[in-house]
Amino acid sequence: MSGGQKQRIQLTRAVYNDVDIYLFDDPFSAVDAHTAAHLFNVREILLWILNHNKTKKKVILVTHQVEFLSEIDKILVKYLNFAEISSVSHLISHWLSLT
Incomplete structure (x- = not known):
């Protein structure tokens, strides 16, 4: 199989x-x-x-796999000492502001 x-x-x-x-x-x-x-x-x-x-x-x-981000209501991201739960759009704008 x-x-x-x-x-x-x-x-x-x-x-x-x-x-x-x-x-x-x-x-x-x-x-x-x-x-x-x-x-x-x-x-x-x-x-x-x-x-x-x-x-x-x-x-x-x-x-x-980031392809699934458009299908979700909330996202939890943990990276090193950073952790956040929010909407995908908010999280993307937050991460873009850090770069």
């Missing part, structure tokens, strides 16, 4: 369990860029399902 196939199965298993909080720890790290893009589309569909249930679900996504 390929890395992408394993990731798809793990993602499906995670969403199948009916819990209030889902934690995805860098779920696309073991796949190539093409497969990650496909899995990201699957994730969008799954997040839509999660967010349109009668009870809201929380999804925590740990990743190093």
